[in-house]
Amino acid sequence: MSKGRWHYQMANIHPSENSYAVDPESAMEMARLMDLDIIVNKQMGGLFPPDIDLGKVHDVLDIACGPGGWAMEVAFEHPDKHVVGIDISRAMLEYATAQANMQDLQNIEFFFMDATASLEFPAASFDLINARFIVGFMWKEAWPELIKECMRILRPGGIIRITDTDRVFSPSNSAALEKFNIFVSKAFVRTGRSFCKEENANHFGLTPMLGALLAAAGCENIRKIPYMLNYSAGKPAHFAQTHNWEMGLALLVPFFRRTSMASQEELEELYQQVLVEMRRDDFRGIWYFMSAYGAKPM
Template identity: 60%
Template sequence: MSRKRYVGNSYLLDQESVMEMGRLIDLDVLVTKHMGGHFPPDIDLTKIHDILDIACGPGGWASEVAFAYPDKHIVGIDISQAMLEYAVAQARVQQLPNVEFRYMNAVSSLQFPNASFDLVNARFMISFMWKEAWPDTIKECMRVLRPGGIVRITDTDQICSSSSSVALEEMSAIIARAFFCTGRSLNEHEQCTHPGLISRLYGFLQRAGCAKIREQAHILNYSTGCPAHLRFARNLEIVLLALQPFLREAGVATQQQLDELYQQVLIDLRKDDFYGIMYFMSVYGEKAAEL
C-alpha cells in the first residue's frame, strides 16, 4: 500500500466535538494520576514560573497546575475553539487568574518571543503530528524556553493499547497502517504495528539542543477489576468509533470490517477475564545556557 500525505487539519478526531471534549477531560485525569502528578519528581519547581501547555485541549492539566500552584503562570494553546471556550469558562468559574488560553497551531511557529517560558509541556501530540513536523516542533519548544528551562513530551506508540482482545489488537494494527499511509508514522515499513515515536523522542530532544535528558515510563492498567477499567474502556470505545472516518479514508479497512471489530471490542472489554495495559512515556530535558 502506497504512502499518501493528507493536507489540511491534521487531527485524527473532530476536535470541536462535545464527545471528544468529554473524553479528553476524563483522560487527562487518568493520565495525570498514572504519571504520579503534574511534574516529574526531580524538577526544581522553585525555578519554574512561566509554563506553556501545547495542545491543551479543554485545559485540564493547565487549570489543575494553576490551581495547585497559584504562584505560577500557565498558558495553554490549542486550535479548537470549542476546547478553548470550555477551558476559559472553567478557569473563570474556578477563579484562576494565573492561567490563560490562546488559539494557536502547535505545528506552526509558536507566537511567543524567544525565552518566554521555564517549562514547555505537551501530551500525546501523536494525535495530530505529521512525521516531518516533529523536529521543527521540538525546536520551537526549545526556542521559547529560557536557558535552564525544561521541555517535557509525553506520548505513546500504543494507539489502542496491549490487551487480551484479539479484536483490539487488530484495530491497533489497522490504525498503525493508517498512520503509515497518511504520513504520520515514523517507521519506514507498513508492516510495523506502531508509529515508532517513543524510541525517537530522546534523539529529537538531543538534536534540538536538550541536555540532561531523562525518560520516565508510565503504565495505565485497565484490566477488569482495576480502578481505571471502566473509565479507560469507555475512552477506548469513544476513540475507536470516532476514528472510523479517518480509517476509511486512509483505505486500510472497510466499514464492515470496522463495525465487526468494534462490536467485538465492546464485548471483550466487558469480559471478566479481560486485561489491558497502556504504556506511555515522558521524555524531558533542559535547555543549555548557551542555546
Template identity: 45%
Template sequence: MMGQPHQIHNQYVFDVESSAEMARLLDQDHMTTRAMGGLFPEFYDPDPKPNPESIDKQRVLDVACGPGGWVQQVAFTYPSIEVFGIDISHTMIEYAQAQAEVQHLKNAYFEEMDVTQPLKFPDDSFDFVNARFMVGFLSREQWPQVLQEMVRVTKPGGMVRLTDSDVAATGVTNSRALERLTTLAAQACYRAGKGFGAGRESSNIGITPMLSILLQRAGCLGVIEQPHVLNYSSGTTAYHANYSNFRTGWLLMKPFLLKMGVTTNEEIDALYEQFQIEMLSEDFRGLWYFLSAWGQKPAKE
C-alpha cells in the same frame, strides 16, 4: 485571538472541534496524569523558593493542551506560577477558558494557536514547556520544527518535556478486537505520514523511541526517559473510564481508518461490537504504556 487557522492546518486524526472528543480527552487527561505520577517529573520543582528581589514569576506552557485539564491542575496546585495552554481547537480553548473562570484560576491562560506555525511568544519565555500526545496530528517532518519552537520559547536552563504513545490509547490487551484496532490505527497513522513506524504493516506508531533524539536534535541536554503504565484491566479504577473512552474514541477514529484505506466498513463495525464484548469479560486485561522524555535548554554562557 487568531482567526480560524485550524480549518486550513488541521491534521489531527479526529475532528478538533468535536465535543465528544473533548469529553474523551478530559477523562483521558485525569487517567494519564495519575499514571505519570503527577503533574511534573519527580525531580522537577516547579515552585522553587521565590526570590523576593525578583518580579519574574515561574511560567509554564502546555502545547496542544486540549480542554486544558493539565493546565488547570497546575494552576490550582501552584497559584504562584503562571500557566499557559495553547491548542488549535476553538471548542477546546473556549471550554478551557470557561473552566478556568469557574474555578477562579487567575493564573491560567489559554489561546488558540497552531503549533505547526511559529509560536506567538518571545524567545526564553517559559521555565517548563510540556506537550503530551502530539503524534495524532504532527507529520514526521513537522516534529523537528515544532520542537525547535518549543525550545526557542523555553528559558535557558528551562525544561522541555514530551509524552507520547505507540499504541493508540490501548496498549497491550487480551482482546483480539482491540489488538486489531490498534494495529489498524498504527497503519493508518503510517499512511497519513504520522509517527515513525517501521512501514505500512507496522503494528505500532514508533514515536516513543524518537522522543529523546528529537529533544537532543533540538538542542536539549541531559535528556531523561521515563516509562508509564496505566492498568485498566477488569476490576481496576481506570477500567470504566477507559471502556467509555474507547467507545467514543474508536467511533471517532472510524472515518480516519476508512479514509486511510486500512479497513472496511464491515470490519470496523464488527470490531467495534467485538471489543465491547471482550472488554466486558471479567478476564479482560489491558495495560497502556507510554513514555515521557525531558531535557534542558542549555543555560547561557
C-alpha cells in the same frame, strides 16, 4: 482571568485546517480528553517531573491543551505560576476559558494556535513546556520543528517535557482491539505520522525517538520515565480506560475510512466486537506510555 502579556489572536492557520486524525471540535473528543487527563495525572503521580526545581518555574506552556485539564490543575495548585494553554480547537478553548473563569483562576489564559506551525511567542518566554499525546496530529517531519520552536521560546535552563505513546490502543487479549491497533499503525504510516516505515509493525516508533529529538534540538540532561497502566478486568482503571477506548475508536472510524482500512460495515462489526471483548471477566490490557524531558542549556 488575567489578560496576560500576549493579547494578539493566534491566526497562523485557518480554523478549518488541521492535521488531527479525529475531529478536534467534537464534544465526544472533549469528554474523552477530560477523562484521559484524570487517568494520566493519577498514573504519573503528579503534574511535573519529580526531579525539577519548581522554584525556578514561573511561566508554563501546555501545547495542545485540549479542554485545559492539565493546565488548569497546574494553575489551581500553583497560583504563583503563569500558565498558558494553546490548541487548534475553538470548542476546546472556549470550554477551557469558561472553566477557568468559573474557578476564578487569575493565572491562566488560552490561545488559538497550531503546534505544527510557528509558535507565536517571543523568545525566552517560558520556564517549562508540556506536551502530552500529540502523536495524533503530528507529521513525522513536524516533530523536529516543534521542538526547535520550543527551545526558542524556552528560557535558559527551562524544561521541555513530551509524554506520548507508540500505540493508540494498548496491548491486550482482545482480538478486535488488536485489529484496530493494526489499522492505526497502517494509517499513521500512510499519512506520514509514524517513524516506523513498516505498516504492519503495530506501533509508531515514536518513544524511542523522543530522546534523540530532544538531543538534536540541543537539550541536555535528558531523562525518560516509562509508565504502565493496567486496566484489565477487575482493576481500578478498567472502567475508565475501556470507556476512553470506546470513545476513541468511535471518533477514529472516519479516519479509518479515509485511509481505506476497512468498509463502514466492517468497522461497525469490529467495534461491536471490541465492546464485548473488553467487558469480559478475562479481559487483560496494559497501556504503555513514556515521558521524555530535558533542559535548555544555561
